[in-house]
Amino acid sequence: MVNIKPLERSNPQDIAAPKKFYAKAISTGLIDFERLAYLVSNQCTVRESDCYAVLRALEHNIIDELKQGKVIQLGGLGNFQVGVKSSGETLAEDVSANSVKKAHMNFRPGAKLRDMLEIMKYTLIPA
Incomplete structure (x- = not known):
């Protein structure tokens, strides 16, 4: 179940328009790697420390592969x-890392x- 609350916002395309209320999703907490490792370890035969190590390795490898454009x-x-x-840029040839x-x-x-x-x-x- 996701909690929502009303949030008043103006129309960025028409600042003079009356503000309206929109639903905004509200977080109920944060789950970190330690908690994920604990949860996973309770669902299988792997120890919590092993799950934590795998999650850290996953994080490291995802970052490395993203750096390589994958x-x-x-x-x-x-x-x-x-x-x-x-x-x-006006010309395709002008597009560079800069x-x-x-x-x-x-x-x-x-x-x-x-x-x-x-x-x-x-x-x-x-x-």
């Missing part, structure tokens, strides 16, 4: 890929995450 397909969770924002202003992470959810989003339930919490 797309990381993480099972049913989805794909991670580096994207860039750049300045526009054109890149900023890098960001692109995430494309896999089928399991898309399916989860389709059946999500929500609870309104008081503002």
Whole structure:
């Protein structure tokens, strides 16, 4: 169940327009590697410390592969890929590494995450 609350926002395309309220998803906590290792270890025969080591190795390898320009397909969770924002150049020949202003992470959810989003339930919490 995902908690939501109303959030008042203005229209960025028409600042003079009346503000409206939109639903905003509210986090109920943070799960770190230690907690994930504990949860995984309770679902299989692997010890918590081994799960933690595997998660750290996974993190290290994902970062290394992304640095090499690879797309990381993480099972049913989805794909991670580096994207860039750049300045526009008049000619294709003028595009270079100096054109890149900023890098960001692109995430494309896999089928399991898309399916989860389709059946999500929500609870309104008081503002």
